[in-house]
Amino acid sequence: MVVVLSVGLHFSAALSSSGAWEKTICSAPFSRVSPGFAATKPFRIPSRRGLSYSGTTIIPRAAPVTDVEDGNQGETDTIPTPIVIIDQDSDPDATMVEITFGDRLGALLDTMNALKNLGLNVVKANVFLDSSGKHNKFSITKADTGRKVEDPELLEAIRLTIINNLIQYHPESSSRLALGAAFGLLPPKEQVDVDIATHINISDDGPDRSLLYVETADRPGLLVDLVKIITDVNIDVESGEFDTEGLLAKAKFHVSYNGKAIIKPLQLVLANSFRYFLRRPTTEESSF
Numbered sequence: 001m002v003v004v005l006s007v008g009l010h011f012s013a014a015l016s017s018s019g020a021w022e023k024t025i026c027s028a029p030f031s032r033v034s035p036g037f038a039a040t041k042p043f044r045i046p047s048r049r050g051l052s053y054s055g056t057t058i059i060p061r062a063a064p065v066t067d068v069e070d071g072n073q074g075e076t077d078t079i080p081t082p083i084v085i086i087d088q089d090s091d092p093d094a095t096m097v098e099i100t101f102g103d104r105l106g107a108l109l110d111t112m113n114a115l116k117n118l119g120l121n122v123v124k125a126n127v128f129l130d131s132s133g134k135h136n137k138f139s140i141t142k143a144d145t146g147r148k149v150e151d152p153e154l155l156e157a158i159r160l161t162i163i164n165n166l167i168q169y170h171p172e173s174s175s176r177l178a179l180g181a182a183f184g185l186l187p188p189k190e191q192v193d194v195d196i197a198t199h200i201n202i203s204d205d206g207p208d209r210s211l212l213y214v215e216t217a218d219r220p221g222l223l224v225d226l227v228k229i230i231t232d233v234n235i236d237v238e239s240g241e242f243d244t245e246g247l248l249a250k251a252k253f254h255v256s257y258n259g260k261a262i263i264k265p266l267q268l269v270l271a272n273s274f275r276y277f278l279r280r281p282t283t284e285e286s287s288f
Helices: 109-116 152-169 171-176 222-232 264-278
Strands: 013-015 021-025 043-046 083-087 095-100 120-130 133-142 199-204 210-217 236-245 248-256
Touching: 083 152, 095 152, 109 120, 109 133, 109 152, 152 171, 152 222, 152 236, 199 264, 210 222, 210 264, 222 236, 222 248, 222 264
Parallel strands: none
Antiparallel strands: 013 021, 021 043, 083 095, 083 236, 095 133, 120 133, 199 210, 210 248, 236 248
């Protein structure tokens, strides 16, 4: 299988000394996380600033104005959908990352260097072509341990780093990405309705685990929030996949409770938690 908010989750807006608005994500550490994801520290995602990762901080950076060519503006119908997939399932020893943007991607050396600056070992696994375009796959491990990335904050830092570089070197992609509104110069022309875009499904995946599927409107910090929603109801996250596909995020998680598949009453609790924090509380939806 190929990573494409919560009770106790605290959001706050504060004006930093530099004048940038910041959102505080995850004011408390995760309560339970299995080997696929490690417990996290509080971290912040300031808006419209330079993208970096220093322990617990992610700062997005917009692309330079000079990177935007007049010929690319207003041609969103010909621009392919950017896709970034963070895969924790395919390789037991490494985090696999796949990037697709039609046939427009180059060697992505700058992206690889940016990921290495996060304290990661990055090896380009392979490149292949299909009807959706050129797929670039990377194998990523932590430089200090040689192990796959398990910290949701660092996984989110990887995702935002890739998207920031994609927007910087392909500024036309920002009009196709939800995060283009935060990082790019060409925000999407239409905003995704969170109520309509959000879908949650939980099914058994054998006797010892369940498969959780979540689709919703993308935004910075979403991966961290999804994991925290799960762990806040004492469910273990074993592994998963997080796909950023244009304006949407699609996540698949293998989850369990006390080493077993999640029973129906707990599935309902988890699904309702997602509906509450991903959608407006006034929205009602039939049971999954």
